[in-house]
Each structure stands twice: as structure tokens, then as C-alpha cells.
Amino acid sequence: MTTWPDEERELLAEVARAAELADPVPSEVLEAARASLTWLRVDAELAELLADSESAPSAVRSEQGSRLVSFAAGDVAIDLEVIAAGDTRRLVGQMSPAGAVAIEIRHAVSGSATQIPIDDLGRFTAERVPPGLISLVSTPPGAAVPIATTWIRI
Amino acid sequence: MRRPAGEPVVGPEGVDVARIGVLYMRVVSQGSGHQRRLAGTWGAGGGGLEPWRHGGHGSAPARSSRGARGRRGRRPPSGGAGGGAERRGDHGGVASPPGPAPKSPGAGTADGCVVYIAPVTATPADGPAAESTNELATENVALLVRAATDGDQRSWNELVRRHARLVWSIARAHGLAAADAADVSQTVWLRLVEYLGTLREPTRLPGWLSTAARRESLRVLHEQSKETVDSEMVEQMAGDVAESPEVQVLAADRARQVWAALRLLPHNCQVLLRAFAASAETHYAQIAQGLNIPVGSIGPTRQRCIKQLRTALASVTGG
Numbered sequence: 020m021t022t023w024p025d026e027e028r029e030l031l032a033e034v035a036r037a038a039e040l041a042d043p044v045p046s047e048v049l050e051a052a053r054a055s056l057t058w059l060r061v062d063a064e065l066a067e068l069l070a071d072s073e074s075a076p077s078a079v080r081s082e083q084g085s086r087l088v089s090f091a092a093g094d095v096a097i098d099l100e101v102i103a104a105g106d107t108r109r110l111v112g113q114m115s116p117a118g119a120v121a122i123e124i125r126h127a128v129s130g131s132a133t134q135i136p137i138d139d140l141g142r143f144t145a146e147r148v149p150p151g152l153i154s155l156v157s158t159p160p161g162a163a164v165p166i167a168t169t170w171i172r173i
Numbered sequence: 174m175r176r177p178a179g180e181p182v183v184g185p186e187g188v189d190v191a192r193i194g195v196l197y198m199r200v201v202s203q204g205s206g207h208q209r210r211l212a213g214t215w216g217a218g219g220g221g222l223e224p225w226r227h228g229g230h231g232s233a234p235a236r237s238s239r240g241a242r243g244r245r246g247r248r249p250p251s252g253g254a255g256g257g258a259e260r261r262g263d264h265g266g267v268a269s270p271p272g273p274a275p276k277s278p279g280a281g282t283a284d285g286c287v288v289y290i291a292p293v294t295a296t297p298a299d300g301p302a303a304e305s306t307n308e309l310a311t312e313n314v315a316l317l318v319r320a321a322t323d324g325d326q327r328s329w330n331e332l333v334r335r336h337a338r339l340v341w342s343i344a345r346a347h348g349l350a351a352a353d354a355a356d357v358s359q360t361v362w363l364r365l366v367e368y369l370g371t372l373r374e375p376t377r378l379p380g381w382l383s384t385a386a387r388r389e390s391l392r393v394l395h396e397q398s399k400e401t402v403d404s405e406m407v408e409q410m411a412g413d414v415a416e417s418p419e420v421q422v423l424a425a426d427r428a429r430q431v432w433a434a435l436r437l438l439p440h441n442c443q444v445l446l447r448a449f450a451a452s453a454e455t456h457y458a459q460i461a462q463g464l465n466i467p468v469g470s471i472g473p474t475r476q477r478c479i480k481q482l483r484t485a486l487a488s489v490t491g492g
Contacts, residue, residue: 023454027479034482035450037432044341048355052337055362056329061322061370073396127363152363170363172356 058125063156063167066092071171086173092166095159097122101173108173110145117141118160127152127170148173318375332378333362339379339460340386342447347390348440353397357389364389379456383448383463434485442478449475 023031072087086101095116102109114122117140125132128151137143137157152172158165309317309331320328340361344354364385372381435443448460461471 028454030479030482031446031450033427033431034435034446037428037435038342038447038450040428041432042342042345044337044358045351045355048341048358049333049337051355051359052333052340052362053326053330055359055366056321056324056326058363059322059324059366059369065367074392127359152360154363167367169367170360172360 054130055127057130058127058154060156060165060167063165064092066090066095066097066155066166066168068169068171069096088171090155090168095162095166097155097157097166097168099155104147107147107149110143110148110173112143112145112155114141114143114157114159116160119157122155122157124148125154125156125167127154132156314378315375318369318372318378322369332365336379336382338451339448340382342451343383343386343444343464344390346440346443346447347387347394349390349393353393354390357386357393360389361385377459379452380459380463383460384465387444387464430486430489434482434489437485437488438478438481442481445474445478446482 067090068088069091070087070089084103088099088101090097090099095114098113098115100111102111110124112122114137117137119137119141121134122137122143123132123134124145126149129149133145135143135145150173152170154170155168156165309328312328312331314332314335317328317332321332337358340358341354344357345351349357361382365382372378435446438446444464445461445466448464449457452460457475458468458471461474462468466474
């Protein structure tokens with residue numbers, strides 16, 4: 020990349036100064052960023068987002084107004100329905116293949132991780148989940164490592 | 174790992190030496206020859222401070238004739254033992270004075286190396302420099318990423334310190350309100366934690382973060398535009414920063430003008446200029462790529478945005 024002329028550098032330095040005065044990074048944003056490491060799970064396999072009705076055209080959305088999200092890691096799939104319930108959310112999920120007995124709901128904003136039971140058909144439900152970034156962690160039957168869904172904002 | 178003179182150093186209990194002005198530190202030998210211990214004294218200015226003797230290695234402990242008002246224990250990056258933990262004296266943060274140092278009157282035997290840090294200029298109290306720990310501020314980013322992948326909080330904190338402004342600037346320059354930019358920031362950092370173990374090129378972290386910040390910002394804007402039929406809401410939000418109270422109390426008129434001029438630019442220029450302003454020049458190319466600017470267009474785009482900023486500045490100042 021070509022080098023910058025000095026007067027352009029100086030102007031950019033003025034932009035930096037102005038931004039630092041007018042719009043510095045809030046300390047709570049820094050704190051939240053630092054706290055993110057808490058959620059590190061190097062032992063887990065990442066289950067990527069395959070589909071999200073929220074980012075699809077409106078015609079695809081569920082008629083009840085809930086959001087449908089699908090994650091997958093290899094052969095394991097987690098489907099999640101996010102239902103608005105006033106100020107909170109209801110989560111109705113399905114993990115397949117079935118067999119895991121519990122799934123952990125990680126909630127970034129509250130810093131909590133809650134274990135939810137999974138029935139023998141792979142279904143689970145969580146009530147009154149506050150809005151915010153969530154990630155689900157569970158160990159599928161016969162798996163060596165747990166899977167962790169990529170963070171989504173509900 | 175030498176640090177240029179003038180870099181702020183965090184003193185004991187997190188005291189920012191930048192406010193104090195001058196830090197004199199002395200490395201004394203302690204125990205085995207591999208270890209050094211730093212003793213610090215805070216000075217109020219350049220005059221009236223006692224010089225230290227510059228010496229070689231020795232075994233007798235040195236005493237400070239002024240009494241150390243502060244002591245900085247050097248810790249290994251993994252955040253090892255508490256106060257008084259030692260590191261090698263050749264690691265980071267301090268530079269020896271040129272030439273022989275004058276003898277300190279009444280000081281102890283002054284074993285070990287004498288170090289001197291030049292006076293630092295004041296930095297903003299809550300600026301990123303105030304948060305830096307001097308061990309890691311010049312650490313290689315690949316090592317920081319690896320240490321963070323092992324769960325080292327301090328290495329992670331240093332990664333945040335270096336890049337938080339870039340992520341924030343990109344989100345805000347997309348026109349997001351502070352609360353939404355905070356959400357974008359949180360999502361981006363959690364995304365990094367998810368991918369920490371699989372980053373192929375840690376040196377391209379600024380580009381990676383730029384891409385993540387841009388995508389998340391666009392996703393939020395897209396969601397918000399679907400929620401309302403008012404297509405001008407995005408533009409209204411863009412105005413929120415310029416009208417924020419902070420702008421009214423900017424110390425320098427010039428800074429206020431520059432800020433007002435920046436707000437007049439199209440968003441893609443605001444994003445590019447703020448992202449560059451938040452970063453080292455060596456990262457500009459990967460950041461521009463992360464912001465989806467084709468490699469061949471980076472120079473012309475940059476020139477165009479600078480030119481637009483100059484024009485906007487002229488209209489803000491000249492009018």
C-alpha cells in the first residue's frame with residue numbers, strides 16, 4: 020500500500036483526537052469485551068448457524084411471529100424456536116439425534132449458564148429467558164466433545 | 174523488549190504514571206542472577222530528583238535513599254505470583270540511560286542495572302494507554318492470541334485494549350446509537366472468543382474484527398430498517414452522535430469542527446476514516462479489505478474520503 024502524505028496523516032490524527040473526545044469507547048463496553056473470555060470453550064465444537072428466519076424475507080417467517088433458528092455441527096442439529104413473551108423469550112428446542120440429557124443455556128448479558136433437561140425425544144424448553152446473546156452447549160450421545168452453538172441475539 | 178521513552182507505564186495499584194510525570198525505577202538483583210526486581214520511586218518533575226548509579230551485577234541489596242513510594246512487581250504474562258514476583262531485567266518497559274549515570278549521593282550500593290524512563294506526556298484519564306500493562310503492550314499478537322486461547326485473561330485484556338476502539342468506531346460510524354453499537358461490540362468480541370482457537374492468521378486480527386464489526390452493524394441496521402417504515406430513522410440515528418452532549422464541551426474548537434465535518438460524510442467514508450483513525454497504519458490494508466473495499470480501490474477510496482473530509486471541514490470552518 021502506498022504511503023500516506025503527511026498532511027493526510029495529520030488530518031487522520033485530528034479525526035482520531037476528535038473521535039476520542041466526542042465518542043470514546045464506553046468503559047462498560049470495554050468491561051463487557053474483557054469479560055467475554057469467560058465464555059471460552061476450547062473443548063467444544065462450534066455449531067454454526069445454518070438458518071435464521073429473522074434474516075430471511077418476511078414471507079418465510081412463522082405465522083405466530085416467532086423466530087426459527089437452526090444450528091449444526093457435523094451430524095448434530097439443534098433447532099430452536101424463539102417466542103416473544105412480553106419482556107422475555109420462550110425457547111423451544113429440539114436436538115437431534117436425541118440422547119443428551121441436558122443442555123446449557125449461556126446468557127452473556129446476565130453472565131449465567133443454566134442447565135435445562137432434554138427429554139428422550141431430544142426436546143427442551145426454557146421459559147422467561149431475558150433478551151440478549153445466548154449460546155447453547157450440550158454433549159450429543161456418543162460424542163467425545165460438547166457442541167456449542169454460535170452466539171445469537173434473542 | 175524495549176519501549177520507546179515516553180510510553181506511559183502503569184504504576185503500583187494501577188496508578189497512571191502519566192499523571193505523575195516521571196518515574197524512576199531501579200532494577201536490583203535478587204536471589205538468583207536470572208531475576209530482577211523493580212523498585213520504583215515517583216517523581217513530580219524533571220528537577221530535584223536524585224540520579225541513580227549505573228552498575229553491573231552484584232549481590233548486595235540496594236537501598237533507595239528516597240524510600241520507594243511505589244514498587245512494581247514484574248509478573249510473567251501468565252499472571253503468576255503476587256507482589257514481588259520477578260522477571261528478567263531485560264524484559265520490557267524500561268530503557269537504560271545513555272552514558273554513565275552519575276553517582277547517587279547517599280544511595281545504597283545500587284546493584285544491577287539502573288533504568289530511567291523519560292517524562293511522559295499526559296494522556297486522557299480513561300484512554301486506552303491508561304489501561305495498558307507494560308509487559309504486554311508490545312507483545313506479539315500471535316502470542317497474545319495463543320495465550321488467550323489458553324484462558325489467559327491478561328492477554329485477552331490486551332487484545333481488547335488494542336482493538337476495542339476499532340470495533341466501536343466501525344459500529345458507530347454505521348450510524349448506530351450507542352446502545353446498539355455496544356451490542357455490536359459485545360457480539361463481535363464473543364465471536365472472537367468462539368473462533369479464538371481457529372484463527373489462522375492472528376496478525377490479520379484487525380481485518381477479521383473489521384469484517385465482523387461491519388457484518389454485525391449491517392445486520393442490526395437491516396433489522397432496524399425492517400422494524401419501521403420510517404426510512405429516515407437511520408439518518409436520524411446518525412445525527413445522534415453529533416448532537417451528543419460531549420460534542421458541546423469539546424475542549425478544542427478544531428476537534429469539534431473536525432467532528433462536525435466527519436458527520437457530514439457518507440457513511441462508508443465515516444467508517445473507513447474512523448476505522449483507520451483507530452488503528453496503526455500497518456493495519457490499514459487489511460482493515461480496508463475487512464470493510465469490503467477491493468484491494469485496488471483502497472487508495473482511491475481513501476483519497477476520496479480524505480478529500481471529502483477537507484471539503485466538509487472547509488464548509489464547517491469557512492462558512
